[in-house]
Amino acid sequence: VVVAVQQDSTTKAPVELKDLPEAVTKTLQSDPVKAWIPTAAFLVTNADKTSYYLINVKKEQETGSLKIDKDGKIIE
Incomplete structure (x- = not known):
């Protein structure tokens, strides 16, 4: 089942x-991103x-999100 908004x-x-x-996945495991846990x-x-992939991430009490293209490049 695919749900799209x-x-x-x-x-x-x-x-x-x-x-x-x-x-x-490799980008998520590299510095400095690897300190954040994808949720x-x-x-x-x-x-x-x-x-692009929007990855919600968490580090201790902080939360954020990353935009990463299919080639693993972080989009600003």
């Missing part, structure tokens, strides 16, 4: 952390068909 023709679909592409992941597809 529609927002301005941008879709956000949940992805199991174990199903992330290898390049994304959830989503594949975001924009109206122009570009896509």
